[in-house]
Amino acid sequence: MKIIISAAAIVFLAVANTPALAQSGHAGMHHGASPEASMPMANMKMSNGTVKKLDAAAGKITIAHGPLENLNMPSMTMTFNVLDKAVLKRIKPGDKVNFVAAHVDGAMAVTSLELAK
Template sequence: MKRVNTLAIVLALAGMPAAFAAGSMDGVDMKPSTGSKQAARPVAAEIKKIDVTAGKVTLKHDPIENLGMSAMTMAFPVKDRASLKHFKEGESVSVIFDNINGKPTVVEMQRK
């Protein structure tokens, strides 16, 4: 009988921290902060290839901090396909990237 009482007390005490934690979260917003996303900054890049038909540009770019990408050469879709006709392969550009429909995308590109 003594073991049953001891077990009941241990179980009751074990559940107390969970009860206090649940009660202490009242009024706390658990949504991620919108300020935690890094702002898009211009990234230095060189145009390696332009595919106006596909709406893509291949860039040798510096790290893209807001997307967590290291420096590399990669093809990206371009938000404004028509803007590609204003650029040439080999040009140095400043590019702003964003994640659109789950894909890293060029949202703005300017000559340096």
């Protein structure tokens, strides 16, 4: 009988503590907030890349880029929205660029771009 009571007590404690354990560790999470959203634009490190394609009508640019540290993303080729479409007139495929990318309105966008020196 003691074994049954002990086993029941262990099961009860395990079940009773499950919600408490599920709640721990969430204090550091920022649901819905990307890391770059809390970072001033001037403090963001620029990434480097090579322009592969421009779509001025759609306001998009494709860049083969190095790591995007502010987004914790590895090197790859991506298409981004461009916030300042005038920048598309100053560059062409093959140009080396430095840029900042961020999540803007649910999409990846280039928020700052300059020709690499």
